[in-house]
Amino acid sequence: MCGIVGYIGHRDASTVLIKGLKRLEYRGYDSAGIALINGELAYRKGKGKVANLERVLKNDSLSGKLGIGHTRWATHGEPNDINSHPHLSESGNVAVVHNGIIENYTTLKKQLTERGRVFQSQTDTEVVCQLIEEIYHSSPNITFEQAIRLALKQIVGTYGLAIIHKEIPDTIFIARKGSPLLLGIGDNEMFIASDASPIVEYTKRVVYLDDGEIAIVTKNSYRVKTIDDVPLTKEVHELAISLDAIEKAGYPHFMLKEIFEQPRSISDCMRGRINPENGTVLLGGIEDIIDKLVNARRIIIAACGTSWHSALVGEYLFEQLAKTPVEVEYASEFRYRDPLIGKGDVLLVISQSGETADTLAALREARNKGALVLGICNVVGSTIARETDAGVYTHAGPEIGVASTKAFTAQVIVLIMMALELGQRKGILTRQKMKEYIIELSRIPSKVEYILEHIDEEIKNLAALFTYAPNFLYLGRSYNFPVALEGALKLKEISYIHAEGYPAAEMKHGPIALIDEMMPVVVIAATDHTNDKMISNIEEVKARKGRIISIMNDDNPEVKKLSEFCISIPSTLDCFSPLLTVIPLQLLSYYIAVNRGCNVDQPRNLAKSVTVE
Numbered sequence: 001m002c003g004i005v006g007y008i009g010h011r012d013a014s015t016v017l018i019k020g021l022k023r024l025e026y027r028g029y030d031s032a033g034i035a036l037i038n039g040e041l042a043y044r045k046g047k048g049k050v051a052n053l054e055r056v057l058k059n060d061s062l063s064g065k066l067g068i069g070h071t072r073w074a075t076h077g078e079p080n081d082i083n084s085h086p087h088l089s090e091s092g093n094v095a096v097v098h099n100g101i102i103e104n105y106t107t108l109k110k111q112l113t114e115r116g117r118v119f120q121s122q123t124d125t126e127v128v129c130q131l132i133e134e135i136y137h138s139s140p141n142i143t144f145e146q147a148i149r150l151a152l153k154q155i156v157g158t159y160g161l162a163i164i165h166k167e168i169p170d171t172i173f174i175a176r177k178g179s180p181l182l183l184g185i186g187d188n189e190m191f192i193a194s195d196a197s198p199i200v201e202y203t204k205r206v207v208y209l210d211d212g213e214i215a216i217v218t219k220n221s222y223r224v225k226t227i228d229d230v231p232l233t234k235e236v237h238e239l240a241i242s243l244d245a246i247e248k249a250g251y252p253h254f255m256l257k258e259i260f261e262q263p264r265s266i267s268d269c270m271r272g273r274i275n276p277e278n279g280t281v282l283l284g285g286i287e288d289i290i291d292k293l294v295n296a297r298r299i300i301i302a303a304c305g306t307s308w309h310s311a312l313v314g315e316y317l318f319e320q321l322a323k324t325p326v327e328v329e330y331a332s333e334f335r336y337r338d339p340l341i342g343k344g345d346v347l348l349v350i351s352q353s354g355e356t357a358d359t360l361a362a363l364r365e366a367r368n369k370g371a372l373v374l375g376i377c378n379v380v381g382s383t384i385a386r387e388t389d390a391g392v393y394t395h396a397g398p399e400i401g402v403a404s405t406k407a408f409t410a411q412v413i414v415l416i417m418m419a420l421e422l423g424q425r426k427g428i429l430t431r432q433k434m435k436e437y438i439i440e441l442s443r444i445p446s447k448v449e450y451i452l453e454h455i456d457e458e459i460k461n462l463a464a465l466f467t468y469a470p471n472f473l474y475l476g477r478s479y480n481f482p483v484a485l486e487g488a489l490k491l492k493e494i495s496y497i498h499a500e501g502y503p504a505a506e507m508k509h510g511p512i513a514l515i516d517e518m519m520p521v522v523v524i525a526a527t528d529h530t531n532d533k534m535i536s537n538i539e540e541v542k543a544r545k546g547r548i549i550s551i552m553n554d555d556n557p558e559v560k561k562l563s564e565f566c567i568s569i570p571s572t573l574d575c576f577s578p579l580l581t582v583i584p585l586q587l588l589s590y591y592i593a594v595n596r597g598c599n600v601d602q603p604r605n606l607a608k609s610v611t612v613e
């Protein structure tokens with residue numbers, strides 16, 4: 001949430017910052033701004049997307065070789081020009097961009113106001129630059145860096161910060177607590193960003209800042225230290241992502257590109273980890289802790305959004321394939337009920353970005369209580385990936401569309417592989433059974449490819465019919481109950497149509513009252529062992545004249561007979577079914593959103609990486 005960039009070097013800073021902000025726009029797009037030092041400290045900022053800022057800069061350019069920039073997802077203060085970042089101190093000498101929340105900002109603001117400071121905005125961030133400046137001015141012997149460290153000690157909350165001072169025109173100061181920041185090391189130039197996407201074009205060498213650290217960055221040096229002034233030696237990492245992976249490659253939207261990438265992302269996720277010939281799974285990332293996982297009393301899975309839906313699929317998988325008890329938690333709720341978790345338990349967190357604040361907080365809570373903490377993340381080097389005891393990367397490649405698609409299928413693949421490995425090690429799955437599972441798993445990418453090739457037109461037609469439906473209901477059972485939730489989430493987040501996902505039988509306890517001849521009901525009827533029950537549920541919808549859209553296997557004449565529209569997909573084992581059934585639902589929401597003229601990749605009010613609680 002909120003994207004931060006910074007640049008010092010020989011290039012035109014404005015150009016680098018704008019390009020970087022565009023890459024970070026998935027983190028928020030309420031407003032955008034940059035500040036540069038070139039003799040003076042000058043800034044341009046305003047409500048709306050980076051493209052607006054770019055237009056402003058065309059007529060009223062800023063030049064300089066050092067600057068910071070920000071794209072905002074509003075928390076404190078409505079999205080308007082004044083609340084846009086960068087924020088400046090009263091003198092105009094200090095500029096700050098911030099990602100996170102300053103929890104004690106009202107107290108600090110009150111104190112600063114009482115001492116005569118005048119504030120311009122309603123944001124929590126303005127407190128940071130005003131406080132730093134006040135401390136800096138309070139003593140003639142204090143350095144600006146010291147002032148920053150002293151200010152940070154007074155701040156309660158989370159932050160990724162980039163700070164510049166007009167009179168220190170060769171340095172950017174950055175600090176991190178709870179919000180990601182990394183430093184890209186170039187040749188006589190340095191880059192700062194909330195993630196690697198603005199940096200990868202220029203350099204692959206990066207340093208990840210950890211919580212409680214600050215860095216003093218010039219074009220050819222960086223010093224990292226703790227907030228208490230203890231110098232640190234940081235490891236330099238090599239970025240593995242490529243520039244192609246973060247561009248649209250001819251697709252109109254990132255979301256569509258990412259949907260169509262799934263045959264490849266699923267294969268990438270499984271590569272080198274499954275062996276169909278001898279029926280084995282090997283996940284290097286959890287090898288060292290595998291005995292603890294085998295002996296775990298239970299696994300608790302915590303996540304948010306789409307990752308929470310894959311966690312629900314995980315519950316079915318671990319209980320069926322490995323006979324390990326599982327509970328699934330909303331990460332945002334987990335720590336508020338003083339969870340009973342400790343030694344012998346495993347907390348598995350799932351997060352595409354690896355930065356979601358609630359998921360991170362759940363992880364820390366469980367670790368403090370003595371549980372083994374494992375992660376499934378997509379972004380390599382992300383905070384969650386670094387803070388877990390062990391974990392498995394999904395290797396789905398960068399996901400940029402705000403609505404998650406390929407990350408979901410890759411998370412489910414990892415969960416399947418984990419459950420299979422666990423089942424095998426616990427002696428629950430025989431070698432023969434393992435082979436059957438793995439052979440079928442290795443066919444999934446080509447089945448997804450088949451679906452994408454054969455149903456795209458059908459879904460477009462269906463989307464045209466239902467573009468203006470005010471409501472949608474999604475029903476599924478067993479493994480496809482989480483897919484019903486995911487289908488409904490996809491539709492509401494990008495097309496703003498009210499949609500609910502329900503376990504098909506639970507519909508009788510309320511949502512059935514909504515069904516009439518106007519209500520599209522998407523039925524995910526591709527799970528063999530619940531087919532008969534599902535047919536009864538479809539009958540119940542039909543009796544109330546609901547418009548039935550079924551996602552079903554080719555050979556299901558009963559479902560076909562009852563449905564107004566059928567989307568046929570290849571069959572697979574029930575436990576792999578979400579990997580196929582979710583694809584038509586992703587496409588349906590995509591085409592409906594496009595027909596409605598919605599901004600698919602940047603839906604209103606949402607952000608991809610939710611770094612506030």
Ligand code: G6P
Nearest residue numbers: 304305306307351352353356404
């Ligand atoms: C946001 C995104 C969702 C995502 C959720 C969890 O709400 O818009 O697409 O599923 O955060 O994110 P994570 O990165 O932890 O998977």
